[in-house]
Amino acid sequence: MTQPAAATGDPAPIRVVLAKLGLDGHDRGLKVVARMLRDAGMEVIYLGLRQTTGTVVAAAEQEDADVVGLSMHNAGHLALAPRIMRALTDAGLGVPVVIGGIVPEADVRTLKEMGISAVLHPGASAVEVAEAVRDAVSGPLGDRPARC
């Protein structure tokens, strides 16, 4: 007995959890990104506004996320990035994190040193967004065996 997906050898679609942490109400960009990733053939678990590190971690676990995408528009990225990375690590999840939003160029390196896989800026094209997610999945953190 074989089911279609595996029978045709298709890989499972990439699953992305998308969220905004805390009191950051600008979710229009995140909705656009959700649509971009959907149209790139990915499955987007959309959590939307006012999430906590706890709800994001729970979603990443329960949904078996390949990538966590966080949108940040309130200049909180340097405070929030280490928290989410610590929460994911504490839960034993090595899932890659991509941040998108208003992030000064000068902070990108700091975020990457904190373990963020990629940072997307306003104006990123649909192709760039999908590529960043795919690269994160195929990067060192996206390795499924490392996660389980």
Next chain:
Amino acid sequence: MPQPGELLERSIAGERRALGRLLSLVEHGGAPADEIVELVHSRAPAEAPVIGITGAPGTGKSTLVGHLAVEMAGTGGRPAVLAVDPSSPLTGGAILGDRIRMDGVAAGRAFIRSMATRGHAGGLALAVPAALRLFEACGYGPLVVETVGVGQVEVDVTRTADTTVVMMAPGMGDAVQANKAGLLEVADVIVVNKADRPGADDTRRDLEHMLDLGRITGLAGAAQHWRPEIIMTTAAAGDGADRVHEAIRAHRAHLAETGRLQARRQARIRQEVLDRVTQHLGATASQYLSTQPAALREALEGHSTPAATSAKIIEHLLSNQPPG
């Protein structure tokens, strides 16, 4: 990657990410999925209540499910939710937006898993029962399956539940719409959500009227004299979830008292076997057409009808595929 057996042990011990992984394997199908189903079988007696929730998009299914999960957790349950949303037929992608409505209230009280239809109806029909059994093996129950009630597949998936809740909202059509065949016929509990909106009482009246008609034509008799209760809710405010929970429990008690629970479960097993056989035969036929293009030639050139060609292929395939 850890083997399914190890993942299952870890899932049973309460490790959420291990269960998340197993659900992905089950969803993806193939040999690993079959292995998991075998492993889980002895640990899941299929006794956990299965509740299907379906209805048109935007009627408030996910919002209600979030509150229902709270009710279930509050009465000693360990609810798990399978939220099914459609995949894009063009790209295969999906936006799974059920969790956003549930997390606010149900976070920490339920295991919530979103599942995309992934374009292959048969795959979903196999993945849902497998995922439910997996949940049960890990100590979860009641189990809730939420689907958009727009296609036959989605309706079928919920139909295999012990109790099917159909959600409606005011302003979505009159009695004639409600009388069209489909969703309402599978309802064990009917919820009219957004009861604070104008027209909610009209919707309720139309539904009551339709249920009365079912009694006149005798269809209600076929359903063992169970008349679905119509429950008015305002899910966004959490109002009415307790009454829906109560109605679900009442229906389940009714099933148990009348012996229908056993019948429904047997129907579910029958359906699952049928789905698996159908899937296998479909895959075999598809493979045959790919590897034997000559079999199609007569039909393609117009010398034979698709019906005659398929009859020939069926005969050939069945004669070469003895059972067992």
